[in-house]
Amino acid sequence: MSDGPLAVIGVGSVGSMALWQASKLGVPAVGFEAVSPAHPRSAVGGDTRLFRMTFRGEHNLYPVLQLAERLWQGLEEESGQEILTRCGGLSIGEVDGPYIPALLDSIKRTGAPHEILDRAEMASRYPQHHLSPGECGILDTRAGVLRTDRAVLSAVDLARQNGAEVVKDARVREVRELSDGVRVSTDDGSWTFDRVIVASGSGSGALLPAYLQRQVHRKRIFLTWFAARHPEQFVPEAFPIFIRITRDRSLYGAPTIDGSTVKATLDGRGTTVADGDTIARELTPAEVAESLDTVREFFPGLIPEIVRSDAYPDLCTSDSTGLLGPVAGSERI
CATH class of the missing domain: 3.50.50.60 (FAD/NAD(P)-binding domain)
Incomplete structure (x- = not known):
């Protein structure tokens, strides 16, 4: 039964x-x-996740993101809670580097709304970011931060x-x-x-x-937060979510939600672990050092000392594509 x-x-x-x-x-x-x-x-x-309508890669995620956008709105309407804060999203990198051209190729295919901001425009509109010569920003106007x-x-x-x-x-x-x-x-x-x-x-x-089981592996994902010298500069109204990939450095993060600290975390540093229940919560000296160096270079408005950090388990696939659908030979699982 x-x-x-x-x-x-x-x-x-x-x-x-x-x-x-x-x-x-x-x-x-x-x-x-x-x-x-x-x-x-x-x-x-970890409080928040990034929601973006722009992405790089060959997979056509845009229809999925459009549906997700409507579903987040529906969840907000039914619950009466603000879940997705529309603050926009910045992608920052070298004009001729590996990140920005690939992102623009994807945007061209999908037609996602966006703005291209050169270094001077970035300095005028988003002075929180310190860009080097040859870098620019792409603003995803429909992006935002999710309260997990x-x-x-x-x-x-x-x-x-x-x-x-x-x-x-x-x-x-x-x-x-x-x-x-x-x-x-x-x-x-x-x-x-x-x-x-x-x-x-x-x-x-x-x-x-x-x-x-042979196609998935557990990963330890760590997050870091930093105190802002002037927190009002990092509220959602002034500071979009961001992903920055330039040279050998990469960082992503979100505006402050507590009025004091800003999430700014090294991108792509997850490590494979055997057991998701016993992952190391403390950062290694190397993780701390790289985090401080990167924040010091990218964000003069953040104090380069980690005020909060943690690590979380997640499950990843071998090709970084989500698993969705019935298992082979089953109509029930």
Whole structure:
């Protein structure tokens, strides 16, 4: 006998949204969460994430981003919460370097709204950034900063209002397809559902079939925050989200949300780890040194001392493309 039509394993950045959308369709769903939604040691941690309509690469993400934009707006309208703050987004790099031309090629294909700002225009409009000769900025006018905790908790709250259930402190150990459903097993028992969505972040690897386990790996992602000399210069109204890739340095970040500190974090420095539950939270001396050097060069308005840092687990694919769809040979998982 089935315990319900749908289970969602993991109620984080993906699972919370799946639960909310299923509940809007009238599907009675149960979410299983190893700790609690938006707990501070999940991949959701770190206060904010960047939302952009511009990107580099061959994959055509623009229709997905357009849909996501509408869905964020819908979540805000239904919850009454501000989740996506539209502050714009800057991409900064060398005019003839590897980043900016690739970004402009993608923008040309998609037609995403944007502005090209030379070094002088950047100095006039966004003096927080120190650009070197030969660098420029691309402004994504529809970009913004997402409040991660608020997003997850709002989606979960709406799902519950629509009849969904969330089981907390329930680490799923096995997902096994049977002839008449899918068995979900935790340390406290097992349930059978018609279908299951696996969305448990760094914990998903062990729940996937072997052919997918070989294509994913856990990563430790660290974040850093710095104090602003003049915080009013870094509020969302004055300071867009940013990604900067130039020479051998790269940094991304977001405006202040606490009125004091600014997230500015080295890009692409995630390291593979064996266990997402035991990652090192403290930064290494090398990570600290590179962070300070980069902030010192890029941001004269930030005090080059890390006032807050942390590290979070996430699950990545071997080709950096998201996994979405049924597992091979299954119509239920």
